[in-house]
Amino acid sequence: MSQQEIVKRYWLTPPELYAKLDSEFHFDFDPCQYPKTFNGLEIPWGKMNYVNPPFRSKDGSPTSFVRKAIAESLIGNSTFLTLPAQSYVNLLLEAGAELRSLGRVKWLEVESKEPMKSPSPITGFYLKGKPNDNMENRE
Numbered sequence: 001m002s003q004q005e006i007v008k009r010y011w012l013t014p015p016e017l018y019a020k021l022d023s024e025f026h027f028d029f030d031p032c033q034y035p036k037t038f039n040g041l042e043i044p045w046g047k048m049n050y051v052n053p054p055f056r057s058k059d060g061s062p063t064s065f066v067r068k069a070i071a072e073s074l075i076g077n078s079t080f081l082t083l084p085a086q087s088y089v090n091l092l093l094e095a096g097a098e099l100r101s102l103g104r105v106k107w108l109e110v111e112s113k114e115p116m117k118s119p120s121p122i123t124g125f126y127l128k129g130k131p132n133d134n135m136e137n138r139e
Contacts, residue, residue: 010034013052013082021050025080032065041065045072049079092125100124 012034021027027050031040040051041060049072053065062083069079093099102122106115 010054011052013050018050021080025050025078027080031068041068045069045077045079047077049077051079051081053081053083089123089125092127095127097125097127100126 025048027046027048029046029049030051031043031045031049032051032053033040036059039060041064045068049069051065051069053062054060055062066081066083069081072079100123102124104119105122106119108115
């Protein structure tokens, strides 16, 4: 595989997006910088980290970087992670939804009521109704 083919597998953060986020969060470390000169999962991170994780297993999975960010938070370091999400997740977040981890829900099969054998992690979204002064009194 040529160097050019390898490079095509990396996706860099657009400079304007990074600048906008950096102006708010003031990053002092990027454990996923490119070109890669160290393994960001094996070294201590900064006080405020920017993480656009690689999606190639040999470079560490996004889950590995999420776990590392959680570990870093327990020692006082903060992290902003960029992770892909379904468009409906962003719609709900932009509308003010609160997220709740529901764990691995063992959904029940409709007829047999047998629980799912390999449940996926599920996130609940609470979208609270907002008062509307224009609504007529409901009774």
